[in-house]
Amino acid sequence: MKWNPRESRCPITTGEENAELLLDYVSRKLEPELMEAFSRHVSVCPACQEFTAAQSAVWDALDAFEVEPVSEAFDRRLWAKIEEQESLPWWRRVWNWMSSMPVWQPAIPVAAMALLAVGLWVQPGGDSLPGTVTKAEANLDAEQIDRALEDLEMLRELSLTEAGAPRQM
């Protein structure tokens, strides 16, 4: 039967604030003096008797969840993994370490992109990212276009002049 704290008349069993006292009593972790005092209370309080009996039953029932012995090869397999881990190059170990830290995981793609961008930007010789146009480059391009247009104009005039001139044999 489910224990219902609302139906209880004992203030000790009516709220979670006493959870520590109740749970520690059942798991026999209370200080001896407190254990003795609370035991006296339980002996005369039906609500606490009901609660502690039910909780003690759960506590004892949980002992049935037994475990199997750890396999004998556990340590050997672990040391082999450690040895394998230690033989990796430093950057793989750093990557694995970062990957294993949950706080870093969301930042890994961002960090990778940032590293890639920096790597492309800081190329040998100080070249900038291909396709990127700086202000100086933009000014330079305008001058080049003007100059090219002037050259074309000059060539056009020149060709007209040449066309009008008598052909030399």
Add this chain to the structure above:
Amino acid sequence: MKPPAAQPFAAAGVNEDVTAVASLEHDAELMLRVRDGCNSSFAILLERHRGPVVHYMFRMVQNQAVAEELAQDVFLRVYRSRATYEPTAKFRTWLFRIATHLALNWLRDGKHERGQESLDEELGDGMTRQVPDGRPTVEDRMLRDSRFEEVRKAIQTLPEKQRAAVLMHKYQEMDYAAIAGVFECSESAVKSLLFRAYETLRTRLAHLEAGRAERERRQ
């Protein structure tokens, strides 16, 4: 300090000076020695915590093979973190924080469904778990297996965080402060978590107690 890769990892090599550091009482001191390159100290830590971590994992994921794999990952991460280790929290709290993180991740990834099927199949084929059993009769064994199964299922139905809290409280005998350290929450939050978890277990396992009382009455 010699690089770890250059040190012997074979069990025999590791055990050579285990006794020399066995007198160290505190896990944090051992871990600091691991940080300084002492693999024997790591072997002692492993010896101390292997069982509790594997058993905790087994009760969390309810599959022995998976539990051991996850536990290996726990110790591997501990070893990998040795260079940056600072004893800011109790070693055990730190260890179980890693273990809980891995177990919860495994459960949330949905990998448990496959693992659970394998355990259920194993138990459903008429096979019984090989647990230490001092009782001679078949009836006792069946009763024991039945109780194991009831408790296992009751724990399995708990929300993951409640499950972890109960396992640390009941089986690892960790106090509220330590469990709060694992979850990085307040002690009052842990007490509330445990209270709700035990309340659920009281409901789910009430029939076990009723059955036991009935058997005792007949005897």
